[in-house]
Amino acid sequence: MIVDSQERYLQELLDKQARGELKAKDRYAIPPQDMPVQDGVERRSNMSEVALGYTALQARLEAMRCLGCANAPCVEGCPVRIRIKDFVAEIAAGRFDHALAIIKENSLLPAVCGRVCPQEVQCQERCTVGKKFKDPNMSVSIGRLERFVADLASAGGQTPQVAPSTGKKVAVIGSGPGGIVVAADTRRAGHEVTMFEAFHKPGGVKVYGIPEFRLPKKIVQEEIDVLEKMGVKIVCNYIVGRTRTIEQLMQEDGFDAVYVGVGAGLPKFMNIEGEYLVGVYSANEYLTRTNLMKAYAFGQGADTPIAAGKKVAVLGGGNVAMDAARMAVRLGAEKVYLVYRRSEVEMPARIEEVHHAKEEGVIFCTLQNPQRILGSEDGHVVGMECLRYELGEPDESGRRRPVAIKGSAFVLDVDTVIVAIGNGPNPLIEQTTPGLEFNKWGNIVVDEGCRTSMKGVYAGGDIVLGAATIILAMGQGRIAAKAINADLAAKKLS
Amino acid sequence: MLYRIVAHKQLSDNVFQIDVDAPLVARARKAGQFVIVSSDAASGERIPLTVAGADPEAGTIRLIFQRVGKTTAAMADIPVGGALGYVAGPLGRPTHIEKFGTVVCVGGGIGNAPLLAIATAMKEAGNRVITILGARTQELVILEDEFAGLSDDIIVVTDDGSHGRKALVTEPLKEICSRDPRPNLAVVIGPTIMMKFCCEVTKQFEVPTQVSLNTIMVDGTGMCGGCRVEVGGKTKFVCVDGPEFDGHQVNFDQMMRRMTAYKELEKREMEQYQKHRCKIGLK
Ligand SMILES: Cc1cc2nc3c(=O)[nH]c(=O)nc-3n(C[C@H](O)[C@H](O)[C@H](O)COP(=O)(O)OP(=O)(O)OC[C@H]3O[C@@H](n4cnc5c(N)ncnc54)[C@H](O)[C@@H]3O)c2cc1C
Ligand code: SF4
Numbered sequence: 111m112i113v114d115s116q117e118r119y120l121q122e123l124l125d126k127q128a129r130g131e132l133k134a135k136d137r138y139a140i141p142p143q144d145m146p147v148q149d150g151v152e153r154r155s156n157m158s159e160v161a162l163g164y165t166a167l168q169a170r171l172e173a174m175r176c177l178g179c180a181n182a183p184c185v186e187g188c189p190v191r192i193r194i195k196d197f198v199a200e201i202a203a204g205r206f207d208h209a210l211a212i213i214k215e216n217s218l219l220p221a222v223c224g225r226v227c228p229q230e231v232q233c234q235e236r237c238t239v240g241k242k243f244k245d246p247n248m249s250v251s252i253g254r255l256e257r258f259v260a261d262l263a264s265a266g267g268q269t270p271q272v273a274p275s276t277g278k279k280v281a282v283i284g285s286g287p288g289g290i291v292v293a294a295d296t297r298r299a300g301h302e303v304t305m306f307e308a309f310h311k312p313g314g315v316k317v318y319g320i321p322e323f324r325l326p327k328k329i330v331q332e333e334i335d336v337l338e339k340m341g342v343k344i345v346c347n348y349i350v351g352r353t354r355t356i357e358q359l360m361q362e363d364g365f366d367a368v369y370v371g372v373g374a375g376l377p378k379f380m381n382i383e384g385e386y387l388v389g390v391y392s393a394n395e396y397l398t399r400t401n402l403m404k405a406y407a408f409g410q411g412a413d414t415p416i417a418a419g420k421k422v423a424v425l426g427g428g429n430v431a432m433d434a435a436r437m438a439v440r441l442g443a444e445k446v447y448l449v450y451r452r453s454e455v456e457m458p459a460r461i462e463e464v465h466h467a468k469e470e471g472v473i474f475c476t477l478q479n480p481q482r483i484l485g486s487e488d489g490h491v492v493g494m495e496c497l498r499y500e501l502g503e504p505d506e507s508g509r510r511r512p513v514a515i516k517g518s519a520f521v522l523d524v525d526t527v528i529v530a531i532g533n534g535p536n537p538l539i540e541q542t543t544p545g546l547e548f549n550k551w552g553n554i555v556v557d558e559g560c561r562t563s564m565k566g567v568y569a570g571g572d573i574v575l576g577a578a579t580i581i582l583a584m585g586q587g588r589i590a591a592k593a594i595n596a597d598l599a600a601k602k603l604s
Numbered sequence: 605m606l607y608r609i610v611a612h613k614q615l616s617d618n619v620f621q622i623d624v625d626a627p628l629v630a631r632a633r634k635a636g637q638f639v640i641v642s643s644d645a646a647s648g649e650r651i652p653l654t655v656a657g658a659d660p661e662a663g664t665i666r667l668i669f670q671r672v673g674k675t676t677a678a679m680a681d682i683p684v685g686g687a688l689g690y691v692a693g694p695l696g697r698p699t700h701i702e703k704f705g706t707v708v709c710v711g712g713g714i715g716n717a718p719l720l721a722i723a724t725a726m727k728e729a730g731n732r733v734i735t736i737l738g739a740r741t742q743e744l745v746i747l748e749d750e751f752a753g754l755s756d757d758i759i760v761v762t763d764d765g766s767h768g769r770k771a772l773v774t775e776p777l778k779e780i781c782s783r784d785p786r787p788n789l790a791v792v793i794g795p796t797i798m799m800k801f802c803c804e805v806t807k808q809f810e811v812p813t814q815v816s817l818n819t820i821m822v823d824g825t826g827m828c829g830g831c832r833v834e835v836g837g838k839t840k841f842v843c844v845d846g847p848e849f850d851g852h853q854v855n856f857d858q859m860m861r862r863m864t865a866y867k868e869l870e871k872r873e874m875e876q877y878q879k880h881r882c883k884i885g886l887k
């Protein structure tokens with residue numbers, strides 16, 4: 111019934127549009143379409159994806175909310191400048207394949223980006239509709255629309271054309287989003303491409319970090335499958351720097367160009383008392399054990415153990431912290447606290463993840479920060495001492511600085527502490543590649559073409575930007591691939 | 605790439621030595637480095653093992669491991685011709701090898717395996733090598749012949765006196781350290797508790813001491829922090845900053861407590877695996 115009336119509503123809008131009578135006011139009146147999600151209680155005990163995606167009808171109604179602004183501020187907010195206004199219009203018209211083609215001009219991985227991009231600080235932050243309502247949640251749901259068309263197609267995606275062989279060899283180090291884009295773009299240009307991955311499975315953070323319930327592994331696997339079908343050679347268990355150095359790859363193994371996309375792999379700790387206790391994990395360790403090695407199935411075929419905590423504190427306020435907290439819920443924790451130093455508005459996590467975490471029962475402890483972790487005689491976590499904070503003057507980042515409240519110490523009763531306060535760059539490449547220039551934080555220095563200080567070596571993603579985002583890594587992959595293809599064509603590299 | 609097992613030998617009740625096809629690692633590895641292996645590529649646990657030796661021509665590496673958890677038990681059961689799930693490496697910083705003068709190498713239990721590679725390299729660099737090997741009982745002393753072949757002097761001790769002297773390794777270590785001139789370097793690899801006490805001895809005599817730490821590891825590339833130890837008051841990751849450290853700076857007590865982290869779980873899983881073996885007719 112409801113569907114019928116919605117369908118009629120869409121038809122009326124389309125008719126009105128065809129007659130040239132559809133006004134902005136009519137578009138503002140269309141209710142924002144919620145994305146169907148798995149039930150909040152049920153999903154606490156499964157790993158399946160939480161957000162279920164729009165139906166075609168919902169997608170078209172949502173797309174009708176777009177005003178088609180002449181200046182399209184949304185495009186300015188997109189790191190890879192997807193022609194948002196145009197693809198949304200195609201969705202409204204029901205030409206979903208056209209919409210996807212437009213997205214693919216700029217983004218290779220729409221099924222991923224639609225799910226994990228922080229749209230509310232990118233395209234959707236700028237959206238005129240959201241501005242009109244003074245609420246970014248009222249913006250056109252560009253991410254959900256992107257996801258919708260990507261999912262429709264992924265069932266029968268086609269393999270991109272590959273140009274005739276150039277005889278040039280490209281090495282891609284790391285199989286994260288940046289690496290995937292470089293591999294695809296340089297392979298398309300006809301180069302022989304080998305991708306090296308340290309782990310036993312390719313995909314980067316998308317397989318070992320971001321959980322199944324947010325980004326199904328199947329999607330990442332499809333991207334990898336496409337690369338293989340295009341003829342990209344993927345070599346796992348290969349640690350560049352140790353198994354072979356970059357110099358050996360170029361001088362002995364005949365690679366003409368190398369892209370370094372090794373990510374930001376080194377977890378930061380708080381450096382407080384008790385961080386070595388049993389039951390304290392970095393979020394990377396916790397998520398890797400559960401995602402990649404399926405520790406949640408320990409004893410049922412998977413071999414890597416994870417001690418399932420009953421009362422878990424997660425430190426941090428980003429996506430990584432949300433993922434760890436929501437994973438703890440699914441592993442059966444009774445209480446999961448998210449402890450964050452600032453207030454909720456300052457949390458860098460995607461709004462949707464914050465929302466989902468709350469729905470799943472994660473307890474938000476904002477304006478609190480641990481002082482030390484308390485241990486038992488035999489070295490297990492038995493609690494965490496925290497201080498309460500209030501917001502003071504703005505700091506250099508413009509955010510109000512949290513200041514500890516004197517005498518506010520209290521003990522949180524927990525047996526597991528997961529530290530999710532960020533990652534530094536992995537030192538392995540720096541240790542083993544003399545001649546490659548790094549900045550003082552250990553990030554690789556590149557020019558606007560993602561070229562490094564070494565001829566023939568390019569870099570992008572988190573190892574250049576510091577822990578950033580998937581779309582930025584992809585964007586840099588695009589730039590680097592373009593430079594590689596150009597430099598190889600111009601015979602700048604021998 | 606198939607990581608085929610080309611030779612298999614049982615060194616003692618629970619200690620096994622295998623030679624595995626891994627040509628890239630065989631070519632690249634240096635003394636002191638390790639690999640991450642898994643018995644099964646699909647669902648296997650990743651465990652670190654030191655590369656005890658390698659044959660770059662044949663493209664094989666030698667691994668020596670003790671049957672302690674499910675993965676090592678499964679590995680011990682793979683026959684020649686079978687294969688490991690994967691071998692990734694070599695990992696860790698290689699040992700700093702140079703001519704120091706006299707180097708005393710102390711090995712305990714399975715620690716003899718990584719020690720052998722280092723002692724060999726030290727000898728090749730022109731050092732006088734004195735080896736002390738310790739174990740609970742005769743049966744558990746591994747690689748004695750190999751050490752005897754390369755050392756200028758070798759002392760074997762057992763807790764129960766069933767072989768060599770009845771003593772702990774710290775006893776002969778103390779004697780050697782009190783000689784004049786003192787050894788220039790000690791390299792100690794073995795159970796954490798043994799390394800701790802050896803370091804107390806060498807510290808007393810101001811003999812610089814290198815230890816090789818064998819912590820929990822997941823990725824082996826610096827990504828998880830599971831392998832963290834406190835060295836000189838700073839957090840270090842064994843897989844990228846080590847595995848070798850200045851033994852006088854390592855916080856051993858903290859490390860020992862951490863090592864118990866997964867022991868209970870591992871024991872449970874091991875018991876299940878043993879039951880499974882019984883069912884399928886292995887003993
Ligand atoms: C839990 C978690 C949640 C996140 N959520 C989001 C989100 O919602 N939205 C978002 O936009 N971003 C998110 N991010 C950040 C995002 O995943 C990263 O910015 C992005 O993956 C970086 O891509 P990259 O190309 O630099 O490579 P990465 O994905 O970091 O992959 C690098 C790969 O290189 C491999 N490697 C490392 N060293 C070597 C070596 N020496 N030799 C060979 N291979 C090597 C690694 O094993 C890894 O597979 C999240 C990150 C984490 C950890
Ligand atoms: S800013 Fe919003 S309304 Fe304007 S074109 Fe972009 S998506 Fe449409």
Ligand code: FES
Nearest residue numbers: 824826828829843
């Ligand atoms: S094993 Fe993961 S950081 Fe060392």
